[in-house]
Amino acid sequence: MYFIGYHPENVQLELFGGKSNPSNKDKGQRLFCGCIASKDIGIYNTCPHKCEYCYANSSKMIAEANYNRHKLNPYFESIVGM
Structure with missing residues (x-):
């Protein structure tokens, strides 16, 4: 996922704890959308x-439960950590 500036070795596990990087914002989304440029998985x-x-x-x-599972195993092959 280096194409969106994601480097697993530098990741901070708490999603909202770090400083945001506005250069990664998906410019095709609504003004207040928190989504970054991404690839559909x-x-x-x-x-x-x-x-x-x-x-x-x-x-x-379900989204929150999936995110909590992901935090337990952030490097798992699936984003939902199963």
Whole structure:
């Protein structure tokens, strides 16, 4: 995922604890959207931002549970850490 500036060796595990990098913001999204430039991985319910209009999550609870599993094993092959 180096194409979006993600370097696993430098990652801070707490999603909202670090300083944001506005250069990674997806310019095709709404002004207040927290999404960064990304590549579709085809897994729904994985975005922890909980935006009301997000097409990626059908359930905020499932998305939060998936994010919590990801934090337990951030380098697993699947983003949901299973």
